[in-house]
Amino acid sequence: MEGRRIPISPRPCSGRRIVARKRPRVDGLVNTVRKLQRREISSARDRAFSTSSAQERFRNFRLQEEFDTHDPKGQFLQLPYLRKRSKIIEIVAARDVVFALAQSGICAAFSRETNQRICFLNGSPDEVIRSLFYNKNNESLITVSVYASESFSSLRCRSTRIEYIRRGKPDAGFPLFESETLKWPGFVEFDDVNGKVLTYSADDSIYKVFDLKNYTLLYSIPDKNIQEIKICSPGIMLLIFARTTSHVPLKILSIEDGTVLKSFNHLLHRNKKVDFIEQFNEKLLVKQENENLQILDVRNSQITEVSRTDFITPSAFIFLYELQLFLTFRNHSVAVWNFRGELVTSFEDHLLWHPDCNTNNIYITSDQDIIISYCKADTDDSSAEGTAGSINISNILTGKCLGKIQASSLDKQTCSSRFKNTVSEALDDITALYYDEDRNEIYTGNRHGLVHVWSN
Numbered sequence: 188m189e190g191r192r193i194p195i196s197p198r199p200c201s202g203r204r205i206v207a208r209k210r211p212r213v214d215g216l217v218n219t220v221r222k223l224q225r226r227e228i229s230s231a232r233d234r235a236f237s238t239s240s241a242q243e244r245f246r247n248f249r250l251q252e253e254f255d256t257h258d259p260k261g262q263f264l265q266l267p268y269l270r271k272r273s274k275i276i277e278i279v280a281a282r283d284v285v286f287a288l289a290q291s292g293i294c295a296a297f298s299r300e301t302n303q304r305i306c307f308l309n310g311s312p313d314e315v316i317r318s319l320f321y322n323k324n325n326e327s328l329i330t331v332s333v334y335a336s337e338s339f340s341s342l343r344c345r346s347t348r349i350e351y352i353r354r355g356k357p358d359a360g361f362p363l364f365e366s367e368t369l370k371w372p373g374f375v376e377f378d379d380v381n382g383k384v385l386t387y388s389a390d391d392s393i394y395k396v397f398d399l400k401n402y403t404l405l406y407s408i409p410d411k412n413i414q415e416i417k418i419c420s421p422g423i424m425l426l427i428f429a430r431t432t433s434h435v436p437l438k439i440l441s442i443e444d445g446t447v448l449k450s451f452n453h454l455l456h457r458n459k460k461v462d463f464i465e466q467f468n469e470k471l472l473v474k475q476e477n478e479n480l481q482i483l484d485v486r487n488s489q490i491t492e493v494s495r496t497d498f499i500t501p502s503a504f505i506f507l508y509e510l511q512l513f514l515t516f517r518n519h520s521v522a523v524w525n526f527r528g529e530l531v532t533s534f535e536d537h538l539l540w541h542p543d544c545n546t547n548n549i550y551i552t553s554d555q556d557i558i559i560s561y562c563k564a565d566t567d568d569s570s571a572e573g574t575a576g577s578i579n580i581s582n583i584l585t586g587k588c589l590g591k592i593q594a595s596s597l598d599k600q601t602c603s604s605r606f607k608n609t610v611s612e613a614l615d616d617i618t619a620l621y622y623d624e625d626r627n628e629i630y631t632g633n634r635h636g637l638v639h640v641w642s643n
Contacts, residue, residue: 245590252640275632278621342369406445425466493528536588575614
């Protein structure tokens with residue numbers, strides 16, 4: 188996740204941050220929210236049983252259904268590019284409803300009970316939906332949109348109960364955060380782990396924290412010297428202030444009421460840029476250009492250093508809370524680390540299709556033990572067609588491949604005549620991926636605006 192502003196190199200964390208832009212986005216949103224919940228690390232015997240169960244769960248996955256977000260008529264859509272076929276950038280599923288957001292800004296809801304399109308979520312002809320968030324606290328879907336009438340510069344949030352959408356009544360929702368001016372560079376961030384929403388109003392430089400259950404304002408943080416706020420751990424958030432030549436001022440706050448839990452300065456190497464600062468529970472990770480990784484325990488100020496040759500700056504992180512581990516993504520590869528700076532897992536068969544982490548194309552299960560990703564197909568697979576990749580399922584703790592959906596293993600499957608894509612075409616250039624843990628189904632979207640359902 189999948190909260191963050193979208194920088195040049197996306198950094199998935201525990202929630203999702205959407206930033207207002209001066210002009211419409213054309214590259215879509217990186218979906219960084221994945222439901223990372225708590226788990227207890229079991230014994231080796233239990234883990235072996237879990238691995239066996241997982242292998243059985245993902246065995247014999249096949250292409251089962253196809254949905255199309257494109258409306259060839261598109262008469263209710265005012266903006267020309269909303270009527271064009273475009274790639275899927277985000278998929279969310281809840282209560283047997285699959286939501287697919289296309290890069291154009293059109294969002295469609297499909298029923299897994301009837302396998303029919305229920306409705307489009309665009310409430311007005313000039314609405315461009317930027318991102319989706321499923322709020323499990325009240326069984327609702329939050330859409331974040333921009334509008335042509337506002338020059339696409341201000342974010343508008345809306346909450347609609349899933350039940351209303353199931354009935355084909357997407358207009359039954361209500362607007363959120365109407366008091367906030369979310370113009371560029373303002374943003375809204377949804378923190379699923381802590382059940383909070385963080386907004387930033389650029390007009391008055393005030394950060395506000397809302398309750399995700401009922402959207403009530405909890406407190407404000409009016410400080411113009413804040414460079415960044417990161418919500419990366421249960422119960423706390425990190426405030427990063429403008430750096431000086433020799434150090435960067437930091438504060439750790441309680442996310443419940445904004446109480447300052449700790450204020451301190453972290454020493455920096457002069458004249459070297461900061462690659463990243465990450466806060467994971469009591470651990471602070473700091474990496475500067477061409478320097479070692481520093482892991483600071485904020486409780487006792489002890490520092491562990493990891494050689495810059497062993498730990499190269501990744502493009503993205505995902506923190507696994509109860510496992511006390513974190514994933515790094517760099518150059519098509521995924522790795523698992525602990526907070527002693529040790530490499531825990533290297534994956535045996537999990538070469539990501541995209542060079543930089545894009546959580547549109549990965550899913551981590553709620554038990555935090557399995558990662559599902561869109562990967563490169565086997566290079567020695569002579570039956571692989573065109574640019575088709577594979578959907579790989581791997582154990583996070585061992586790196587073992589538990590299952591794989593690839594064209595070569597499904598080449599005998601005959602797709603229904605109602606499908607626009609063959610199996611190989613469905614696995615070609617997947618642009619979004621989601622796993623429904625309740626239904627044991629994987630949903631993928633491609634550049635043609637089609638959504639495919641894979642299950643056993």
